[in-house]
Amino acid sequence: LSRVPAFKSSAWLVFWTLALAYFLSYFFRSANAVIAPELSTELRLSSGDLGLMTSLFYLSFAGSQIPIGWALDTYGVRIVQPVLLSVAVLGSLLFSVSSSLVTAGLARALLGIGLAGCLMAAFKAFAQWFPPERQATITGYLMALGVLGALGASTPLALISSQTGWRSVFVYGAGLTVIAAALIALIVRDAPQTAAPRAVQSRAESLSPAASSFNFLDPTLLRIALINFFGAGGLLSIQTLWGGKFLFDVYGLAKPQVGELLTVLNLGVLIGYGAI
Numbered sequence: 001l002s003r004v005p006a007f008k009s010s011a012w013l014v015f016w017t018l019a020l021a022y023f024l025s026y027f028f029r030s031a032n033a034v035i036a037p038e039l040s041t042e043l044r045l046s047s048g049d050l051g052l053m054t055s056l057f058y059l060s061f062a063g064s065q066i067p068i069g070w071a072l073d074t075y076g077v078r079i080v081q082p083v084l085l086s087v088a089v090l091g092s093l094l095f096s097v098s099s100s101l102v103t104a105g106l107a108r109a110l111l112g113i114g115l116a117g118c119l120m121a122a123f124k125a126f127a128q129w130f131p132p133e134r135q136a137t138i139t140g141y142l143m144a145l146g147v148l149g150a151l152g153a154s155t156p157l158a159l160i161s162s163q164t165g166w167r168s169v170f171v172y173g174a175g176l177t178v179i180a181a182a183l184i185a186l187i188v189r190d191a192p193q194t195a196a197p198r199a200v201q202s203r204a205e206s207l208s209p210a211a212s213s214f215n216f217l218d219p220t221l222l223r224i225a226l227i228n229f230f231g232a233g234g235l236l237s238i239q240t241l242w243g244g245k246f247l248f249d250v251y252g253l254a255k256p257q258v259g260e261l262l263t264v265l266n267l268g269v270l271i272g273y274g275a276i
Contacts, residue, residue, distance in 0.1 A: 088114025
């Protein structure tokens with residue numbers, strides 16, 4: 001893949017290409033909230049089974065972060081991301097034909113691995129393509145566009161799955177993921193050709209060697225981790241599964257109504273990210 005010539009790239013072309021992959025990541029992680037009744041019925045899943053199957057996405061997603069970080073540093077975004085997205089394609093296709101908790105759980109785990117690099121790959125590329133003073137703003141844009149994937153997994157997914165069935169949605173999703181992988185391979189470069197790669201110094205590197213070896217205990221990192229654990233973790237659990245399940249089971253709402261309420265939730269998240 002590294003020998004395949006890339007098209008002439010610009011910073012914003014790189015941004016939109018990687019944003020498409022992050023959009024798909026958010027779509028796949030959020031889809032179960034709307035199709036939970038069909039999954040429970042067709043795959044004969046209890047609420048516990050449904051939660052376990054959905055959580056396998058996040059377990060594999062989290063477990064992949066450190067090796068993916070190493071791979072991105074070693075081989076670059078243009079090589080690593082298409083390979084990972086190929087795993088996501090396999091997971092999406094397997095999910096579309098799943099008939100049990102085992103196959104659905106394996107499919108979700110593959111999706112988690114395949115989509116685990118979308119955010120980190122974008123951050124790594126943006127560090128080279130955009131100046132340091134623009135990083136926070138560009139990150140906010142990316143996060144906001146990612147939430148559009150969750151919006152796509154609310155009312156639009158409810159309408160499409162009602163017409164064609166939930167399995168076809170994952171076949172279409174696999175096709176879009178193939179397109180995203182191809183675009184990254186053709187368009188994204190790890191740094192502009194006209195400039196030397198920008199050195200990105202971490203806070204740990206600015207410390208003494210002894211201190212940098214304990215960067216996982218850095219107070220700043222721990223504070224950020226706690227915010228994400230309780231804040232982002234709570235949001236994702238509601239946004240990607242239990243919000244929809246609650247509306248179906250407790251209020252007895254139909255799929256279009258659940259999709260509409262999840263759309264309102266995701267619009268709130270979109271506004272929040274866009275305001276960063």
